[in-house]
Amino acid sequence: MLEKPSVNQQGHLEIGGVDAVWLSKTYGTPLYIYDVRKIREKAAAFQAAFADLPVRYQVAYASKAFSTIAMIQLVDELGLALDVVSGGELYTALRAGFPAERIHFHGNNKSLEELRYAVRENIGAIVVDNFYELELLKTVSREIGKPVNILLRLTPGVGADTHAYISTGQDDSKFGFYLSTGDARKAYRAALTDDRFHLVGLHFHIGSQLFTPDAHVLAVQRLYKELEQWKSEFGWLPNVLNVGGGFGIAYTDGDEPTEPRRFIRPIVEAVLAECRARSLEVPEIWIEPGRAIVGEAGTTLYTIGSRKTTSGQKTFIAVDGGMTDNLRPALYQSKYEAIIANRADQTARERVTIAGKCCESGDILIEDIDLPEARPGDILAVFCTGAYGYAMANNYNRLPRPAVVFVEDGEARLVVERETFEDLIRHDLPLRDPARSRS
Ligand SMILES: Cc1ncc(COP(=O)(O)O)c(C=O)c1O
The missing domain is CATH 2.40.37.10 (Lyase, Ornithine Decarboxylase; Chain A, domain 1)
Structure with a gap:
């Protein structure tokens, strides 16, 4: 509603x-108008969703949904971390004065220049999408003379109940290392066994405008089957599991999204249950909503x-x-x-x-x-x-934004x-x- x-x-x-x-x-x-109180309320609702759960957590704002200097400064004020997906979004964040260590960099084709820029600015972590990017990061690590903090983006083979263009967790997605083909395991081994990388965590993002946590829960279950094997094979699992964004909002009266508290709890409970059943340590859980923070505002x-x-x-x-x-x-x-x-x-x-x-x-x-x-x-x-409106604005027909x-x-x-x-x-x-x- x-x-x-x-x-x-x-x-x-x-x-x-x-x-x-x-x-x-x-x-x-x-004219785009943002009701700032609504942005504050949404950010607080995602933080509160974790408050009574027995996990460490981080809420990041996916700035692709709406990135301007003022918005990034508001995000900083709200105490969220920040995702960027391009050199331009990173530049905006840094120019806004956002602390570099709270920034993560996503994207399926980051250029060498973008990676250099991000690493030299000491951002929190690069979320690595593919083997080519791992190679580029080796070059960057050599140049700066220290390991690069990374998360690996995994594709769990879970389709999301949403428009095909915003579904990203399925096996034919352009994003991430597939669990199903063994690429995820190969990337994990590569990241662990190379001292040019510091593997901070694992990441998945299933898709966007989701109304229930079902796909996230399924992805957690799929992932942990694999992680149990990785633990016995490599003897170690990273401390962070980033379960992405994609929390749906009400665009129309017919839309009935699940509120943050009821969305987050089943995901966290799924992680807790998987860890308990497999005697694994519970990771810190990160989320990265974009639309749900700014869309309705x-x-x-x-x-x-x-x-x-x-x-x-x-x-x-x-x-x-x-x-x-x-x-x-x-x-x-x-x-x-x-x-x-x-x-x-x-x-x-x-x-x-x-x-x-x-x-x-x-x-x-x-x-x-x-x-x-x-x-x-x-x-x-x-x-x-509020989400993906200004962010996707363009000058077709030479209309000023x-x-x-x-x-x-x-x-x-x-x-x-x-x-x-x-x-x-x-x-x-x-x-x-x-x-x-x-x-
Ligand atoms: C990796 C990743 N994280 C987070 C998001 C944010 O999604 P949403 O705005 O639906 O929360 C996206 C959206 O494309 C994404 O690709």
Whole structure:
């Protein structure tokens, strides 16, 4: 279920105590708004989920979901660790002043330059995805003259009940060392027997937008069958088990995700049970939610423009953004809910489809939604756009990327400026002086 929107006396949507219509007028549209209180609550809920469990733990934020300087500083303030997946995300984190030792670096094709950068900055650990990366890290270790802290990303052969594009734990995934082929064992041996590596732990990530812990539990069970053998063969198991992220959120009223406490407990209990049954030491358990920390905190505001009804009586309402600021509907057929923010107290009168302004028929933000009669100039608020919205934003059709505003306790703060047309051509190099006409 979605949280009920807050509506003020003027009938306007309020976010974090700030009038959404005022926000749209002050900062323009499209506009990403983050309700900071919700981010704080989610981070605290994941930390609290471990509080009464007999394990050491770490909660990291997967910054791919939404990475900006202000967000990373908030994550630091909340006491979370941080995952990055590229040199750019790492640069953002370091420029935000995030402590390097609390950063882990993921990715299935990190370049030598990215690995050098991460290791030289003394980040906490590299999560190694493949044999090529192990080779690159040997070079880096030689250059810096010390072992590199690593986790191994394992692929447990567990499919997740989610969209194929965000399922990552199955045997044909592009990510990680497969348990099923023996690659995981080979990588484990390679990491253990080479003094250029310091093996901190093992990692898996099953997939995203999961509503139950079942796939995580299954992955833990699969993994421990293997770990028991590794323990007897190599005589040692690392201290950390990172079980990834993927905790689902409510995008629509029909979505019923499991709250952090009820998601985490079965996973931890599965680890405890496996360790008990096999007389193995209980590892420190790490998680790395992205979407679940920021998704529900985000709302995108748009201005409604054109309207068109087809001969089949389908009505399109077009907004001033689209797949440029929210790629997820085009990429994964993701569903969203929305309201008209300047008439948030009115009941629905028509069924419409919300179209973006990009030159693609697939640029549809919401198919079939019931709204009060929408007019040009109305402000549309689309909920739960906080994860993978701004993060996946792009400049298709040369649309400038929107601004981002944090709101909390009635205060608004601009944290990312809106791009300008000038920004769009900043890296373009002309063939000739544009002032000189072509004759
Ligand atoms: C390795 C890894 N960890 C964590 C995440 C975060 O997933 P989510 O945002 O669904 O929690 C992802 C998402 O792609 C991932 O690949």
